[in-house]
Each structure stands twice: as structure tokens, then as C-alpha cells.
Amino acid sequence: MTPIPIHDPDDPRVADYRQIRERDLTGRRGLFVAEGAVVLNVLASPQSRCRAVSALIAEQRIETLRPVLERLAAPVYAAGQGVMDAVAGFPIHRGILALGEKPAEPDLADLLTAAPGDGLVVAVCGVGNHDNMGGIFRNAAAFGAHAVLLDAHCCDPLYRKAIRVSVGAALRTPFVTGLDPLAMLDGLEAAGFSLLALSPSGEQSLSEVRPGGRAALILGAEGPGLSPAVMARCRTVAIPMAGGFDSLNVAATSAVALHQMRFG
């Protein structure tokens, strides 16, 4: 790995890193931006489902990052902090950016058929907040979920901030996006998954759930929650809350539920 020095923020070799915030909003043709050492490490690991395209690293970080940059198998551009900030459009304090290629999404039926006999899947409807999306992926990976399924109203798990909050889990755990919620349930049922919908109005208490077989955790956004059509198809469970207080955040809910489904 020989770093390629970049002295000009307008160098065409770093064009895809330019004005990162604005680009995040409009997309970047099948690429995503990874930032920070934790995520870079996942991108360079054998567990990553995503190919690295390049890295843009602050000069003073190159030596300590050398082992992970070797594993990345992609060009590494080295820039002074000033050039790096000018390219990105805001201060990149950690001095670590990388571009990756969004992977092709697996076929839903194939993905679910390949799950182990006690496989867990997290299915998400309408979660548009990148912090929550990242948290859900982090928790899914922590509890060894086989896959994450997202309906068409979910945000992109390969958005920069979602990847960062996921501590790289979004690069590892297979996912399918843009699904119709009922088609998602059809696919899960066809593959033998039991359907567990979390909702404050759930009929049973989560603590009654015991591990067993393939199971899918169905989550909706805070506020609107899951649609009646989805709820009607699932076993519905609630996490009992202390009197009068707002419900849990959806990412925290996923952690509590996955722990119960795995170890309860």
C-alpha cells in the first residue's frame, strides 16, 4: 500500500469525496461513504459484504492505519487536514474517509431459505431516522441476526451516519430494501419464520416470548407504529412501560426484543 498524495482539493481522483453532506442528500451512483476507524476496519474485514473503492486519509493517520489500509485492497489517497476538509466541505476531525460500492441486494426468498434453524430476522417498516437505522443494524449484528428487511419507507442503511452509528454492521449484515410490508410477511412465512410484531398495544408481554425456531421481529416507526394490516398477521407483543411514560426508542426496542428472542 503506497499512499497517493493529494495536494489539490479539486483533484479529480477525489471527486467522489467532494461536498459529502450535499451528496448524501442526492445519492452518489451506487457508492457510499464510510468514516472513522471503526467503520474502516469493518470495510477492510473479510466479513464486509461491500467492496472498497478508495480511502482518503489525513497524512498523519496513515502510519497507524497501515495494517487496515493494506487489507482494504483499494487506492489510498493521503491529504493534509486542510485539503481533506476542503474536499469534504466540513472538518473531518478523525481524518478517515472511504468510498465503498453498494452491494447487490440478495433475493428475499434465497436469503430467508439460507437462514439457520434458529435464525432471527429483523423486519422494519417506516423507520426514517438514520440514528435509529444504525442502532437497529448494530443490535441485529450484536445478537447475530441473519438479515434485516426494510420496507420502502425506511431510510438508507448505507447513508454515512447510519453506517457510523451501526459501527459498521450495515456493511456486514445482509439486507433487502424497498419491500412491501405484506410481501415481506409472505416471504417470511413461506420460509417458516414466526412473526413477532412489537407494539405498545401488543396483546402479550415480551417477557412471555421464548426462543425457538426461525423468528422475525417486526418493528415500526415511533409514533405511527405498524399498520393494522401488518399487526393482524403477527403475534403482537408489548414491552410493559412505567406509568405514563413515552415508549422506548425503536433501536432500544430492537435490542430488548432480540435479547429476549435469543436468550429469554
Add this chain to the structure above:
Amino acid sequence: MTPIPIHDPDDPRVADYRQIRERDLTGRRGLFVAEGAVVLNVLASPQSRCRAVSALIAEQRIETLRPVLERLAAPVYAAGQGVMDAVAGFPIHRGILALGEKPAEPDLADLLTAAPGDGLVVAVCGVGNHDNMGGIFRNAAAFGAHAVLLDAHCCDPLYRKAIRVSVGAALRTPFVTGLDPLAMLDGLEAAGFSLLALSPSGEQSLSEVRPGGRAALILGAEGPGLSPAVMARCRTVAIPMAGGFDSLNVAATSAVALHQMRFG
């Protein structure tokens, strides 16, 4: 409640709202800033431990907020969006700010003695991230924890962002700050609390924990974790993770553990 119109960003009556971000870093003499409708609603509720000093509301929001502003029992300043943004120093999209008075902290021994027989307390060491702090308070409130204890290395739970992430729980749940970790454990033990420390190196699995009696959940920061001196005094438990993946976020950990301690 008659709103007081503010036309000049330099009006001395809104001086405490000026340049909110910079002030957040230096403190504001025993006051805190609440933002957004959810937090305003908690501040105005009987459950709030904090007295409201005033509110600064975008003119077009006044009518829909009238019931909660009546309950606030404090002056309400109404400003155009431009004036409001100029005062705060950045765009206040939701048009809702309020100032509150930090409450006097309860005496640790008194607070713990007043806990119910099955009371839960969350004790936190070294958590300096406001998102995590807010998440811990939100989860503590959701599971009806009696109090939150913070050591001297924790960030301020009444920092604007921590309050917002807590969805106002930081204004409701009693807490004590600046504690020495071992003195905290002394106080908990003296009040009959069993001590449960969460750590990736914990000796037992969290799923073996059953509800019973007064219990304290001891949490450390991601990364450094809890000190050996603290761990040695506690029953230590771990949440088993899928092979090779990073541990859970500390706020997610608090949700999983509180659910288990309450309903496991």
C-alpha cells in the same frame, strides 16, 4: 397566558437564549435549555422536578401550544422565526425553546432510602456522550427506575441534547451527579440494593438475572468499561454477543438489562 412579543434579538428579556450552542459549552448559571414540543410538555407537567423560567416560541406555534404554555406558569416570549434564529444563533426549526432551573440534587442516602422494595436504580460511570446519557434516562424512565446516579466523569444530563434524547425523562427522574464510584456503591449497599455490573467480561449471563428486591444496574462507558475496583464489589453479568461483533451501545445495554431486571 398572554405572549410577550419580542422584535429585537438583543432584547434583554431573551438574553439567556442567546447563542445557545456556545453557552451549552460554558454553562448558564443553574439554568438549562429545553427544546421541542415533547420536552416542553414534560417541563410543564406535574411530573417535572424542574421549574420553568420562561419560554421562547415562534409566533406561528403559540396557538397550538396554548394548553401546554398555560400549564408552564412562566413568561412566554413570542418571536418571528427570524428573530428566534438570530437569538439562538442557529435555525430553531421547531420554534420551541424554554429555560428551566436546575433542581437541587437530593441527598444520596435519603433518595435511596425512599426507593420502593423492588426499586431499580441506574448507576453510571464515565459516560460522556449526550446521546447515550439521554438514552439511559429515557430507558430508566420507561422501566420506572427510581433514580439515576452519575459519577464525576459523566456528562450533564440537563444539557440540551441529552434532555431532547431523553424525551424529557431527565426532567422527571431524580438524579445525583459527581459521585465517587465506590461511595456510590457504599450508598447503594447501605440501602439494601444488590449491585449488578454489566460488562462484556461479566461472569454470568444477563438472562440468569431474575427480578427481586432493590437492585442497582452499574454501567460504564463503551471502551474503558468499569474499573476493577467497581467490578470487584458487584455481581458481574454479560450480554452474550454474536461471534466477533462489537458490544452493544451503552444506552441499548441499559434497556436490555432493565427489561431483564424488571420482567426476566
